[in-house]
Amino acid sequence: MELLKLLKVTKTFETGEKCTAVNEVSLSVSEHDFISIMGVSGSGKSTLLMLMGGLLKPTSGDISYLGKSLFSMSDTELTNWRGKTVGYLFQNVQLVQALTLRENMELARRYGNNLEANVDEILKLLDLTKLQSRLPSQLSGGQKRRGMFAVTLVRDPKIILADEPTNDLDDKSSQQIIDILQSAAQKGKAVVLVTHNARWAAQAGKQYRMENGSLNLVTSI
Amino acid sequence: MLRIALNNIVRRRNNSMLMIICMAITVGIFTLLWSVFSLSNSGLELSKSRLGADVLVYPKDAEVDDEKLLFSGLTEMVFMDEEVFPPLSDDLKAEVEGISSQFFLETLPGVGCCETDESLRIVGVDLKSDFILKAWLEQEGIQSLSDQEIIVGSDLRDSIGLTTGVTTILLNNSFTVKGVLHKTGTGMDRTIFLNMDVARKLAAQSFPPKQFGLDSYDSAVTCYLLKLKEGTDVDAFVEGLQNGSEGVNVVAVRETQGNLRAQLAMFSQILFIFWIAALILCGIALVSMFRSLIYGRKKEIGYLRSIGMQQKEIFAMFLWEIGLLSTIGGLAGAVAGVLLVNPLLSQLQELITIPTGEWSVGIACLRVLGGWGLSLLLCALITTVPVCKLAKLAPFEAISEGEL
Numbered sequence: 001m002e003l004l005k006l007l008k009v010t011k012t013f014e015t016g017e018k019c020t021a022v023n024e025v026s027l028s029v030s031e032h033d034f035i036s037i038m039g040v041s042g043s044g045k046s047t048l049l050m051l052m053g054g055l056l057k058p059t060s061g062d063i064s065y066l067g068k069s070l071f072s073m074s075d076t077e078l079t080n081w082r083g084k085t086v087g088y089l090f091q092n093v094q095l096v097q098a099l100t101l102r103e104n105m106e107l108a109r110r111y112g113n114n115l116e117a118n119v120d121e122i123l124k125l126l127d128l129t130k131l132q133s134r135l136p137s138q139l140s141g142g143q144k145r146r147g148m149f150a151v152t153l154v155r156d157p158k159i160i161l162a163d164e165p166t167n168d169l170d171d172k173s174s175q176q177i178i179d180i181l182q183s184a185a186q187k188g189k190a191v192v193l194v195t196h197n198a199r200w201a202a203q204a205g206k207q208y209r210m211e212n213g214s215l216n217l218v219t220s221i
Numbered sequence: 222m223l224r225i226a227l228n229n230i231v232r233r234r235n236n237s238m239l240m241i242i243c244m245a246i247t248v249g250i251f252t253l254l255w256s257v258f259s260l261s262n263s264g265l266e267l268s269k270s271r272l273g274a275d276v277l278v279y280p281k282d283a284e285v286d287d288e289k290l291l292f293s294g295l296t297e298m299v300f301m302d303e304e305v306f307p308p309l310s311d312d313l314k315a316e317v318e319g320i321s322s323q324f325f326l327e328t329l330p331g332v333g334c335c336e337t338d339e340s341l342r343i344v345g346v347d348l349k350s351d352f353i354l355k356a357w358l359e360q361e362g363i364q365s366l367s368d369q370e371i372i373v374g375s376d377l378r379d380s381i382g383l384t385t386g387v388t389t390i391l392l393n394n395s396f397t398v399k400g401v402l403h404k405t406g407t408g409m410d411r412t413i414f415l416n417m418d419v420a421r422k423l424a425a426q427s428f429p430p431k432q433f434g435l436d437s438y439d440s441a442v443t444c445y446l447l448k449l450k451e452g453t454d455v456d457a458f459v460e461g462l463q464n465g466s467e468g469v470n471v472v473a474v475r476e477t478q479g480n481l482r483a484q485l486a487m488f489s490q491i492l493f494i495f496w497i498a499a500l501i502l503c504g505i506a507l508v509s510m511f512r513s514l515i516y517g518r519k520k521e522i523g524y525l526r527s528i529g530m531q532q533k534e535i536f537a538m539f540l541w542e543i544g545l546l547s548t549i550g551g552l553a554g555a556v557a558g559v560l561l562v563n564p565l566l567s568q569l570q571e572l573i574t575i576p577t578g579e580w581s582v583g584i585a586c587l588r589v590l591g592g593w594g595l596s597l598l599l600c601a602l603i604t605t606v607p608v609c610k611l612a613k614l615a616p617f618e619a620i621s622e623g624e625l
Contacts, residue, residue, distance in 0.1 A: 055527055056617040076531060082616075083529015090620065094524035098229040107225070111529030135232060155528065 002066075003159060003190050004029040004052060009061035010213075011047055021047040023213035024061065029159065029192060034185035036193045036204030037215070044213040045194040046091060049161045052192065053086045054078050083111035087157035089148055089165045091194075095136040101147045102132040105154045112155025122153050125180070141168035149177060159190045166200055178203055222534060226541035237546060240510050244550025244596050245557065247503035252558030252592035254492045256585075257565055261485050263578025264407075265478060273353050274321075274446035275455050276462070277477070278306060278469050298326050298424075300433050300441040305468040313461055316453040319352040324417050325443035326424045328391055341377070342412045343391060344443075345420025352448050354402070354414060361400050368419050370399040374410040377401075383413075392427045404579045484573060508603050515539065515607045522611055523619030536612040543604050544597065551596020555589040 004027075011022040021044040029035065029052070039045045050056040051063060054070045063070045065085065070078060082088075095104050105119050123129045126146045136144055145168050152160060162181060166174035178193075178200050185191045185205070195201050207218040230237045280301040309317065324345035346354060348365060354372065358364075366372065371391070377383040378401045387398045391413065404410055415423075421438040424430070430437050449458060455473045463471040522535055562580065569575055611619070 050617050050620075053527065055523075055620065056615070079526060079529055079531050082527060086527075088527050090524070090527075092520075094520060094527070094620065096225065096521055096525070097518075098232040099225065103228070108528050151528075 002028055002030045005064050007062045009051055009058045009063060011051060012059045020213050022051060025215045027215060029190045031188045031190055032185055033190045033206060034182055034204045035206045035208065036195060036201035037208045037210050038196060038201045039210035043210040045210050046163050049163050049192065049194055053088045053161050054082050084113050085158045087152035087155055087160040089152055089162040091163040095148060095151065097136050100133050100135055101128060104151050108151045109154045112157065114156040117154045117156055119154060122150050126150050142173055145169055160184060161192050163194045166197060174200065222538045223541050225538050226545055229542050230545055236514065240546050241550035243503050243506045243510060244547055245554035247500060248551045248554030248592045248596045249558040250496055250499045251595055252555040252588050253561050253565060254496045255591065256559060256562045256588045258489050258492060260577050260580055261575045264576030265482055273448060274474050275449040276447040276459055277472050277474055278445040281468055281470050298433065299443055300435060301468065303440045303442055306445055313458060316450050316458055317447055318450045319350065319448040321350045321352055321446050322347055322442040323444050324420045324441065326420060343420060344412050344414050345417035346414055347417045353446060357402055363400060366399060366416050368416060369396055371396045372400050372402060372414040373398055374402050374412045375404045376410040392423045394423060407576060481574060481576065488573060511543065511603050512607060515604065515611055519611065519619050523616045526616035526619065532612045536608060539608045543600050547596040547600035548593065551593045555592025558592060559585045559588050
């Protein structure tokens, strides 16, 4: 089933001079999809992900979820939609600094799809059980990133948008993350992975390349 | 939201402490100055309504002035002979409703009374002619005082526990407290009243009259208080009385109160300027601290919006956090301010005469609430606009801070 549909989406920033970060991108994201988007820095990958997550409004074009345009929703509706539908793994780790890892997960769970989601299970899956009582500032870069991933999983979102989720991680941990993303896609979630690492991108079912704001399909399995 | 706010306060301890201290200083100074100001003003008002006398006559060679005699509870002993007070002309006599004399003496510090090192003022009164205590005595159903009975000012009950029925030693004589006066805002609040004859006897036992240039205390008085008839021109009366006598000072109580009011107004202005300066300095510090607390968490807000937190929840979260910080700082400052009222007043009363009104636990609690209210108002003024702006910020803008 098609979840998210982007139709000729363009995003232009006007800070001094006009810059088109995303140029007429059309994309369909369905359940079980595992999509990777590669591209050099500044090619518009992160902006595209923000647009898909309803965090940013396109300059033109439309983004719809199950046929309903995201930007016809009120701010409250859109925020609710984000909480229940989109799990966003930011490029820079974002957590509430005053909450422990476990508290961050419990907070995120309140806004997600599954209020009964098992925090302990997810902590165990990501090998974070021993770190659950630590504040984000007490975690290493890799631990933080896994923590961010745990916070995303606990919300049980329908779409996972992962922006360079393997940054700061060693190969083993990176592979673990990719495996979890793959497994999520197999369980019916849609996963969009933005990465500049060809090895991780190659494990996705659909591989796209982003160049100067345009999205081009490279491979589809 | 409250839990997040609490965690933010506890786990960002250093920032929180700085903000709390800054708020406490601002509110503490405000509460302290406000309390002192209102206490002195209410003291003046009380003295107007409860002193009852219009004119004060006291020895010209007294080292104390009328302000101190009326308002300070000063214990200096000063006397004149009854004969020094000039006989009133028929014109003046017609304007007088009552004349009452008083005899002042002091307890000896440390040994005189009530296990206090303070020297207390004892005033002998002639209850037959007295109109100062009259209303209170009638209200309490007290017709007379025996030679072993005293009446005390309200401050003495509050400070050294002289309550009704308590027996105490004054200048080696035992007395029982017959009653405690209402607060007057004058020196009466720190005065012990007894019969004039008993006061004279006490004086004779402890202070040789010769040291005051007297042969005996039998006809000595410290001052006369005059109550004039309704509609009398007090100033003209004072002038008329003063012209007829050289050995005494004649002053209108109203004039003394006016002088005191003017003095207090000037003093209040200085306090106000001091508070404004403190408010500006602490205000600047608070603004920068609160703004950094809010804007420093821009990315966090973006993240919270991305996981589904609504604008109003973010607003509430900040409100809780800032409100709690302000409450802790505000209450701490207000309590400290209230606790410092008496020490500050004692210091100030050594410099100038300050009448004091009622100061009770209830009033102190009101001042604390006022201080807390100020802290919330300050926090609302400083933070509402930035918090609103930030809560409404598009998640992308908050997350990226323009990095994309």
